[in-house]
Amino acid sequence: MDWKMLEWELISIRRDLHKYPESAWTEFRTSSIVADRLAQLGFELTIGKDTIELSAVMGRPSEAEIDAHIARAGTQGGGAPGGEAPGSRANWIDRMKRYPGVVATLKTGRPGPVVSLRFDMDCVDVDEAREPRHRPHKEGFASVNPLLTHACGHDAHVAIGLGVARVLMEKRDSLRGEIRLIFQPGEEGCRGAYAMTQKGVVDGSNYFLAMHIGGGVPSGVFGLNSLGYLCTTKFDAEITGKPAHAAGAPHEGHNALLAAASAALALHGIAPHRDGSMRVNVGVMNAGTGRNVIAGSAVMKAETRGETQEISDYVYKRAQEILQGAAAMYETEVRVTKTGEGTTATGDAALVAKAGAAIRKLGCFREIRETVQGGGSEDATWMMRRVQENGGQATYLALGSDITAPHHNGCFDIDESSIIPGVEALVAIVEELAG
Numbered sequence: 001m002d003w004k005m006l007e008w009e010l011i012s013i014r015r016d017l018h019k020y021p022e023s024a025w026t027e028f029r030t031s032s033i034v035a036d037r038l039a040q041l042g043f044e045l046t047i048g049k050d051t052i053e054l055s056a057v058m059g060r061p062s063e064a065e066i067d068a069h070i071a072r073a074g075t076q077g078g079g080a081p082g083g084e085a086p087g088s089r090a091n092w093i094d095r096m097k098r099y100p101g102v103v104a105t106l107k108t109g110r111p112g113p114v115v116s117l118r119f120d121m122d123c124v125d126v127d128e129a130r131e132p133r134h135r136p137h138k139e140g141f142a143s144v145n146p147l148l149t150h151a152c153g154h155d156a157h158v159a160i161g162l163g164v165a166r167v168l169m170e171k172r173d174s175l176r177g178e179i180r181l182i183f184q185p186g187e188e189g190c191r192g193a194y195a196m197t198q199k200g201v202v203d204g205s206n207y208f209l210a211m212h213i214g215g216g217v218p219s220g221v222f223g224l225n226s227l228g229y230l231c232t233t234k235f236d237a238e239i240t241g242k243p244a245h246a247a248g249a250p251h252e253g254h255n256a257l258l259a260a261a262s263a264a265l266a267l268h269g270i271a272p273h274r275d276g277s278m279r280v281n282v283g284v285m286n287a288g289t290g291r292n293v294i295a296g297s298a299v300m301k302a303e304t305r306g307e308t309q310e311i312s313d314y315v316y317k318r319a320q321e322i323l324q325g326a327a328a329m330y331e332t333e334v335r336v337t338k339t340g341e342g343t344t345a346t347g348d349a350a351l352v353a354k355a356g357a358a359i360r361k362l363g364c365f366r367e368i369r370e371t372v373q374g375g376g377s378e379d380a381t382w383m384m385r386r387v388q389e390n391g392g393q394a395t396y397l398a399l400g401s402d403i404t405a406p407h408h409n410g411c412f413d414i415d416e417s418s419i420i421p422g423v424e425a426l427v428a429i430v431e432e433l434a435g
């Protein structure tokens, strides 16, 4: 393996994906690039709609928006370096049947474990910084899609996944069992993993690995077990009231804006739980149509989180009661739609130990941490949990990388020199498990 060449290639892929970011459920360009390369390498593929349980999909844009995203995906960028065969993009997108996602399987033909690895592909809904000190801007690979940025490093995750695919295919004669590479849409907002899990993409796995770049862990450091991902539920609340003249007949209106405002304040006042931490956030609130009109409608985008499933259920239940109560106060009605959900999971000690042994042998990290604190929430926990419930083992790894700004910030950028160590780490762990 010419690692220098591979590094150049993976950085080029990462920068290409960075320039053309796609948010949850719209990763059609990304998926087609992934599918094309993996097919060329000789993986067996399941793509798009065949990787998703449709009844479990949360937070997907409208069909009209999907149409627009598919159209954009078909035209943007000439494809990553060394990438797509001519005319292949439209063909792949067509075969996805309006749902992104790729599951690639390498069957070695020798008895052994099933090892599944998950890579998320989506970007964040935030505008990318246009500042001289921001490298993507300075070096010409900043996002060309307004309000979309790879500000969580999933562009690097995809590049690492493609690197792992390439190296494992070269080593296939020394591997046993089956390797499954899962390229997941919609991690942001915890939208995609649940539907893939329900479709069975991790079923039969003896081992499951996911990995995140950055996350407060510096370059040269590798974490074997990310803990502390919070259970979460994301939801939209639509409040419907009755508009009326603000001066002529205010008593005839049913004020959806006040219902939403009361709900927002009360949501942030939910009593904490004795048993652990919890969070509530109302991130978006829009209401009303005109200055002199009693607002007839309001929309809120909110989320609740808890350290355990029990705490998460508690805060979500209280939130629903508050929404109903606030709606009733103003004679309005509220309709709640779940748009995402994540659970918690903890790495298995036996797998953490094997991963640790593999990383130590590798010798390319200056520090190996048994546990690191994962921030926020992460929907790969659904996959971990499913594998663990079926008797397999799972862990969530942390790939250290010096980042230039916090995750989800428009100035976010990774240290690209951590991409190759990420590939080496995953390959080493797979070899430890299935070598």
Ligand SMILES: [Zn+2]
Binding pocket: 124, 151, 152, 188, 407, 408
């Ligand atoms: Zn993120």
Ligand SMILES: [Zn+2]
Binding pocket: 152, 153, 154, 187, 212
């Ligand atoms: Zn992320």
